[in-house]
Amino acid sequence: xxxxxxxxxxxxxxxxxxxxxxxxxxxxxxxxxxxxxxxxxxxxxxxxxxxxxxxxxxxxxxxxxxxxxxxxxxxxxxxxxxxxxxxxxxxxxxxxxxxxxxxxxxxxxxxxxxx
Amino acid sequence: xxxxxxxxxxxxxxxxxxxxxxxxxxxxxxxxxxxxxxxxxxxxxxxxxxxxxxxxxxxxxxxxxxxxxxxxxxxxxxxxxxxxxxxxxxxxxxxxxxxxxxxxxxxxxxxxx
Numbered sequence: 001x002x003x004x005x006x007x008x009x010x011x012x013x014x015x016x017x018x019x020x021x022x023x024x025x026x027x028x029x030x031x032x033x034x035x036x037x038x039x040x041x042x043x044x045x046x047x048x049x050x051x052x053x054x055x056x057x058x059x060x061x062x063x064x065x066x067x068x069x070x071x072x073x074x075x076x077x078x079x080x081x082x083x084x085x086x087x088x089x090x091x092x093x094x095x096x097x098x099x100x101x102x103x104x105x106x107x108x109x110x111x112x113x114x115x
Numbered sequence: 116x117x118x119x120x121x122x123x124x125x126x127x128x129x130x131x132x133x134x135x136x137x138x139x140x141x142x143x144x145x146x147x148x149x150x151x152x153x154x155x156x157x158x159x160x161x162x163x164x165x166x167x168x169x170x171x172x173x174x175x176x177x178x179x180x181x182x183x184x185x186x187x188x189x190x191x192x193x194x195x196x197x198x199x200x201x202x203x204x205x206x207x208x209x210x211x212x213x214x215x216x217x218x219x220x221x222x223x224x225x226x227x228x
Contacts, residue, residue, distance in 0.1 A: 042221070043218045043220045046215075104216055106151070107158050108157055109157060111156070
């Protein structure tokens, strides 16, 4: 149980376009989802915390207008990278928690490459 | 500021040997210490976790040792196998709700046959 999926697994886009990444909890309801960014051979950097039905809380230094997060249901959160640029190329990972249970369950990640 | 410090950055171990990865923290409010295993191109997977009320937790070949007074914890992988080759992250969390999970910088483990 506690499976988190992400779609797409890889995406290549041109500079200036927007890209949407989906994060789904497949077998549980997640009131809270997290979005991370990971550079090659580096640790995970928390970008934002997303609660169902409310605005996401962004970490310091993360542009909320650049990285739009929507948590429309208890099983789906989306991250939209708007007007993507090459410096946005990275590995984006989401995680989710089961209400009243502590552990974060991570998705498989999405590799974004902006040309 | 790195809330959780992890070492070594990389580790090479012979098959059958013991892999040891260390982490240290300063924030005494941390109450949950998970270890994650990540293979290239994949998301992190929870390996094992410990709370500060116990000094050791063992699950199969994986053991966490926890020293509350020293604010250190470590992962021991017994009988290391080539399939264990991955990047390992320690983490720490303060309070309930799994918010604010602070990750270490990662250790790249290579187990050679």
